[in-house]
Amino acid sequence: MVRTSPKALALGSQLRSARDAQNIGVRALAKRIGIDHSTLSRAESGERPPSPELVSTILVELGVSGAELQRIIELSTDTSGTAWLAVSLPEQRAQLAALLDFEQIAKSIVSWSPLLVPGLLQVSSYTRAIMSGGVVPENEIETRVAVRMGRRDVLTRPQPVQMTALLGEGALRQKIGTPEVMLLQLEHLAKMAELPNVDLRIIPFDAGWHPGLDGNFLMLSIDGSTEVVHLENRSSGLFLRDDKDVAVYREAAQMVLRVAMTAEQTAALLADEADRIKKE
Known part of the structure; x- marks a missing residue:
């Protein structure tokens, strides 16, 4: 069964958009940051929201910085609210x-x-x-x-x-x-x-x-x-x-x-x- 929250879905959508903007596949990005591709896939679907630390790692690898980086990291807090x-x-x-x-x-x-x-x-x-x-x-x-x-x-x-x-x-x-x-x-x-x-x-x-x-x-x-x-x-x-x-x-x-x-x-x-x- 699907168990997710609006904030988790929004966070996943933001991560997916950032990855798509760099034209990088899920498996390729997961390999570059040293995690299993299924972990990244679940993060993007909102099924299992990533920690702020993992969000930061993903975004930095994708070249996201500054205010945009901070905004998405803030979105990753309290995703189960x-x-x-x-x-x-x-x-x-x-x-x-x-x-x-x-x-x-x-x-x-x-x-x-x-x-x-x-x-x-x-x-x-x-x-x-x-x-x-x-x-x-x-x-x-x-x-x-x-x-x-x-x-x-x-x-x-x-x-x-x-x-x-x-x-x-x-x-x-x-x-x-x-x-x-x-x-x-x-x-x-x-x-x-x-x-x-x-x-x-x-x-x-x-x-x-x-x-x-x-x-x-x-x-x-x-x-x-x-x-x-x-x-x-x-x-x-x-x-x-x-x-x-x-x-x-x-x-x-x-x-x-x-x-x-x-x-x-x-x-x-x-x-x-x-x-x-x-x-x-």
Whole structure:
């Protein structure tokens, strides 16, 4: 079974990127620093996080130095922690790398998004419209759009992740980009909702109070052995791994699902919204 942590995955991703940048294979690097190649492989996968001393040895051998060296060594401390708060931009980027890795190995994902379509269900023009709002530097937009589109593969690959996507009605009515963009997005949601591994539900405005009103969250489960929650806002990201913390969000997801529309009602609302845009 997979037993890892977000920080361990992020550290592994950083080590793998540094090695790839030097075009060195796992076996070759392991031989150069005098360790077994399986040890290095497990370090890069996040299965067995290396000590700060080993991280330093690996990075120095790869020519990493200065602030970058210190940043990754700091990432190697407390990799088994139950919570990981990322505030600085470099650490937020490391957290995003861990999130991408978790999406790839997750067996199930529960997403609650009250105001925006979640990334795994976005079309490129919708993503581009969000990123063009001034937050993302213009020269990075297309690269980031491509990365987000690549993430969607987890829903359509041969052994896809099981996704429960809970969307607030506001996510359908919030205008992102042009009417054409919104129409494409609504049609894509309707198409994805037909997949056997995607349970898409809309929570209507008149649902009353539910814990989802506290904000969006993402819960990822891996082989029943690891379950994490990811929370994000404008200035920070937070991974929760403690069983009690995760249980709070698991219960919240169940409560949100209880006030959600049925799959049939959701499909009807998506069709109605698409028709409304066509008539405008």
